[in-house]
Amino acid sequence: KAGVTQTPRYLIKTRGQQVTLSCSPISGHRSVSWYQQTPGQGLQFLFEYFSETQRNKGNFPGRFSGRQFSNSRSEMNVSTLELGDSALYLCASSLYVGKATDTQYFGPGTRLTVL
Amino acid sequence: SQELEQSPQSLIVQEGKNLTINCTSSKTLYGLYWYKQKYGEGLIFLMMLQKGGEEKSHEKITAKLDEKKQQSSLHITASQPSHAGIYLCGARTEGSSNTGKLIFGQGTTLQVKP
Numbered sequence: 367k368a369g370v371t372q373t374p375r376y377l378i379k380t381r382g383q384q385v386t387l388s389c390s391p392i393s394g395h396r397s398v399s400w401y402q403q404t405p406g407q408g409l410q411f412l413f414e415y416f417s418e419t420q421r422n423k424g425n426f427p428g429r430f431s432g433r434q435f436s437n438s439r440s441e442m443n444v445s446t447l448e449l450g451d452s453a454l455y456l457c458a459s460s461l462y463v464g465k466a467t468d469t470q471y472f473g474p475g476t477r478l479t480v481l
Numbered sequence: 482s483q484e485l486e487q488s489p490q491s492l493i494v495q496e497g498k499n500l501t502i503n504c505t506s507s508k509t510l511y512g513l514y515w516y517k518q519k520y521g522e523g524l525i526f527l528m529m530l531q532k533g534g535e536e537k538s539h540e541k542i543t544a545k546l547d548e549k550k551q552q553s554s555l556h557i558t559a560s561q562p563s564h565a566g567i568y569l570c571g572a573r574t575e576g577s578s579n580t581g582k583l584i585f586g587q588g589t590t591l592q593v594k595p
Contacts (some may be wrong), residue, residue: 368542368587370523370524379485394528397581399581399582399583401585403498408586408587408588409569409571409585410584410585411582411583411584414580414582416581421581422580422581422582436588444515454521454526456523458524458581460581467512467529467531468531468581469526470514470526470571470581470583471532472516472523472524472525472526474522474523474525475521475522477521
């Protein structure tokens with residue numbers, strides 16, 4: 367089975383712009399979670415989608431949003447980019463949501479640089 | 482303070498040596514995951530532990546979960562340069578036990594000197 371794929375792998379944007387990142391989960395997985403990784407804050411949960419519905423949201427401003435399509439593919443959007451949004455954005459997929467034994471498998475990430 | 486504390490933050494060992502990385506939670510654990518990351522890349526799943534006393538092994542890596550202490554350890558036997566990378570523990574804790582939200586430790590950077 368193919369793993370989690372994320373596109374693009376690298377992005378450079380300027381402050382004030384907006385960006386859309388894409389994630390394709392492992393075939394058959396219905397849950398997609400997004401994380402932001404920075405040197406200072408480490409890995410932080412952004413949000414989680416299951417069956418096209420946002421199930422959980424982390425502590426991020428409203429500029430961060432996402433959606434999930436009927437084929438489980440997910441996108442996240444960041445509007446009005448700030449320098450502090452520079453980070454590695456990781457997507458993870460799992461079979462279900464909320465099952466304690468459910469393992470999340472991560473994609474390679476999208477490296478976003480905001481200038 | 483961090484909800485999941487990893488120690489040590491970094492480790493340099495000679496090839497062939499054994500090492501242990503610890504992960505301690507300030508809250509009750511509902512599933513503990515170990516991942517490995519090469520700098521700037523995605524996380525590779527290593528093992529998942531759920532029950533107290535559980536121990537799992539994969540090749541030369543063994544992970545244990547001490548539910549009472551809310552702690553997990555990752556032990557590498559006879560380290561090799563291929564073991565180098567960042568090791569991250571992630572967990573579902575109180576408040577996120579029935580969600581897909583994982584809390585992560587800050588990571589342990591391992592260097593293995595040939």
